[in-house]
Amino acid sequence: MKTIAIIATGGTIAGVGKDGKTVVYHAGEIDVNDILESIPQINEVAHLKTFQLYNVDSNEMDEEKWMGLSNMINSLVLEEDIDGIVVTHGTDCIEETSYYLTLTLNTNKPVVLTGAMRPATATSADGPFNLYQAVSLASNDSAYGKGVMVLFSNTIYSGRDVQKINNFKVDAFGQKTFGCLGYMQDEVPYFFSDTFKKHTIHSIFAGNYNSLPKVGVALFYAGASADILYHLAQSNEGIVIVGAGSGNYNEKWKEAIEDLSKKGTIFVRSSRVQEGIVFDDEVFDPHHYCISSNTLSGQKARVLLMLALKKTKDRDQIRQIFAQY
Incomplete structure (x- = not known):
């Protein structure tokens, strides 16, 4: 099996609220390993290494945290036993983080961001299934060289074009008129399109940063x-x-x-x-x-x-x- 590093940054996928409810919750409360305990079948997909980098609402993500996340991924992908990266992230600002990573990551290895629209304590929380599919996608050979992707609700989006289009449905993302990159059926990805804009190893911005212009x-x-x-x-x-x-x-x-x-x-x-x-x-x-x-x-x-x-x-x-x- 492949080895996938999961870097947790918080978000609704790690949120806690009143049992069963989908609203009025605090994001970034649960450790990533606690989420993984609810999806034991994920261990049949890949060997996992977990890193709790942040545990915040994605509205707290900023340039400093982007740089910390990107620099960490650029370091991890140099390890031969790491085959891919999954990042758990809040949905509100995932499109900005995904684009920053698209431009700055210096790797061809799969990098997949995912999250949830329902907190971990909600009935039918969507986070565990999204995380399961994200790990499956990052483990699949067909994801190599695709650039940064966002996996949400069975759908694969490019990090450049993904955008949040709904603030209460579990199928909360879209990609303008371009369509998505592909779809997931359980643990199997099916790609139907590609992004033609420069990204990752082809980007002049690929590398580590400690400051950015305002x-x-x-x-x-x-x-x-x-x-x-x-x-x-x-x-x-x-x-x-x-x-x-x-x-x-x-x-x-x-x-x-x-x-x-x-x-x-x-x-x-x-x-x-x-x-x-x-x-x-x-x-x-x-x-x-x-x-x-x-x-x-x-x-x-x-x-x-x-x-x-x-x-x-x-x-x-x-x-x-x-x-x-």
Whole structure:
């Protein structure tokens, strides 16, 4: 059997609440080994090594914890007896962690994130089955070289494109209009598509980090003041605009973006619309000060911009990075 390292970070999968209830619980309370005791059949899938790195609600995940998790995985995959990695994680911010790992892990070994929508104390908790399938996926030869994946509710998603689309159903994730990578039937994965964006060993960002540039996110809404941008620019090297429609905003924001860009702030345009693509725009950004996020959400565009700014401050070079990742 393969040997899989399980790195626990907390989340609902380790949550505790009133017996049987699915709401009003505290995430990140149970040790990963206690969860594994409820799924003894998992020991027929792989040899397991467990690491309780964090035990927090995923809203407590931040850049420091991303770096700690990524650096730990980059160390573990160097061990010959580790065949794959599973990370247990809260669902609220799993899409940001998965994208950070997609960009920074230096391995072809399978890395799978999973979690739960129901706490461990709920009736029909979904965490144990998700964890069982995540270990099964990480143990399967077909998962090699697929990049970072998220396994949830029988479905395999790419770490780049996965997003939370529901806050109460157990089938809580989607991947925009691209579809998923594949599906699980019990312990067997079936892949139907692949990701063509650069990731893991093909990423220029693959490696360990101990600091990241600061990047803020500004949500545009009807009547939003441009003061928001000036305030963010005081403490951030870059700003991701989460605009309306195709990443759009009003004239005051446009003027502020042009002014701040001339002073060195790097801007990325994304959209608050759940599905769609943000391209360059001659009307809202006639001088091409902004970098288009393409299909990345605002929160994922922030992850890429932080890493891009670690490499270069040149706007045109960052534009090329966004086209590739």
